Amino acid sequence: MHAGSCELKVALLDVDAFYVSVELLRRPELCGKPVVVSGTGPRAVVTTASYEARRFGVGSAIPASRARRLCPEAIFLPPDFPTYRAISKTLMEVLKAHVERVEVVSLDEAYLDLEGFISPRAAMRRVLAEIQRETGLTCSVGIGPNKLVAKVASDAEKPRGFVTLTREQACARFASAPPRLLPGIGPKTAETLAKLGLETIAALAAASPELLRSRFGPTQSLEIARRARFEHGGAVTPVREVVSESRERTFDIDVADAQVLREELARMASELCTSLARHRRSGRTIGIKVRLDDFSTATRARTIAEPTRDVETVTSVALRLLREYDPPRPVRLLGVRVGGFGSAGGGAVAGRPERAEALQDDPQLALPL
Numbered sequence: 001m002h003a004g005s006c007e008l009k010v011a012l013l014d015v016d017a018f019y020v021s022v023e024l025l026r027r028p029e030l031c032g033k034p035v036v037v038s039g040t041g042p043r044a045v046v047t048t049a050s051y052e053a054r055r056f057g058v059g060s061a062i063p064a065s066r067a068r069r070l071c072p073e074a075i076f077l078p079p080d081f082p083t084y085r086a087i088s089k090t091l092m093e094v095l096k097a098h099v100e101r102v103e104v105v106s107l108d109e110a111y112l113d114l115e116g117f118i119s120p121r122a123a124m125r126r127v128l129a130e131i132q133r134e135t136g137l138t139c140s141v142g143i144g145p146n147k148l149v150a151k152v153a154s155d156a157e158k159p160r161g162f163v164t165l166t167r168e169q170a171c172a173r174f175a176s177a178p179p180r181l182l183p184g185i186g187p188k189t190a191e192t193l194a195k196l197g198l199e200t201i202a203a204l205a206a207a208s209p210e211l212l213r214s215r216f217g218p219t220q221s222l223e224i225a226r227r228a229r230f231e232h233g234g235a236v237t238p239v240r241e242v243v244s245e246s247r248e249r250t251f252d253i254d255v256a257d258a259q260v261l262r263e264e265l266a267r268m269a270s271e272l273c274t275s276l277a278r279h280r281r282s283g284r285t286i287g288i289k290v291r292l293d294d295f296s297t298a299t300r301a302r303t304i305a306e307p308t309r310d311v312e313t314v315t316s317v318a319l320r321l322l323r324e325y326d327p328p329r330p331v332r333l334l335g336v337r338v339g340g341f342g343s344a345g346g347g348a349v350a351g352r353p354e355r356a357e358a359l360q361d362d363p364q365l366a367l368p369l
């Protein structure tokens, strides 16, 4: 299935199993084996797993202890961030040498503006060949008319994927996929959609606007429906705007003592405000994140009238959110966040801060498409 060149304006390039692939460059004898990069310590989580390890159900963010049970023969390596950063720098330099507008999303992922290329596919093949020569890494690429199609296409055939789709082709190909596949539709939104009987992207795209509006409000409902139709107007922007800053901590031992939680939240709020002041940032949305010992995660947020980085304001709102949530089980991870920098709306829909927050909080939407 090929899309016409005029439809192919944006590419998303993402390195396959990035940290593990870097480790395999210096340990080629491990190629083809299940390899996991994870921290050490009782609470370590998997940062990345080789595709061989993924066959055993080992994936990013699961506890390393569970990964060991799922795949006892896996080889566990500690992360080496300076090397990952150095290789990422080389990777981005290759991209910028070929393409004028590059939007770096993370160490191993970038959007490329392909407007003006006579043959976008051939251009991307050349980029991939040079990345392989310069870094030894393989990537997956998605190419489409906008960032949303490019992103979803890049994930569709990993590793070494190379998928080009028009918007219509994306709608057809992912019609029966769950809405969760779409960046910005997180678990909470997906759950609400499922309750409305909307369990596929096609069903969501065809849903009545009134039904969605009644559940999600005017702004979010339009955005969700647009995403289900693979419509997206966002440009490839070389410098990404920072929209929020947070601090979080995973406790070595789960904490049930409310006083300990309050003290830790206050400490992190203070650290966060110091950093906000250093970067001259302030925001209107203050949020907390609480992961319980059963791994369920709750986020709560409140949007206030004026942007702030005042430690007393942030701390008192965060503590109030914690008190209102009142963790029903021991807490594994606690976090605090200030968001909605520099926008009068604070990123939240007036009158519905908690819903806008749920959407904002989705890690994939945090990478503004």
Ligand code: TTP
Residues within 6 Å of the ligand: 014, 015, 016, 017, 018, 019, 020, 046, 047, 048, 049, 060, 061, 108, 109, 158, 159
């Ligand atoms: P990803 O691109 O999400 O994952 P990946 O490159 O390991 O695998 P693939 O793209 O083939 O699916 O993330 C890039 C790197 O970011 C990853 O190698 C390790 C790090 N990372 C974490 O540290 N924790 C995480 O939960 C995730 C998802 C990634």
Ligand code: MG
Residues within 6 Å of the ligand: 014, 015, 016, 017, 018, 108
């Ligand atoms: Mg990757």
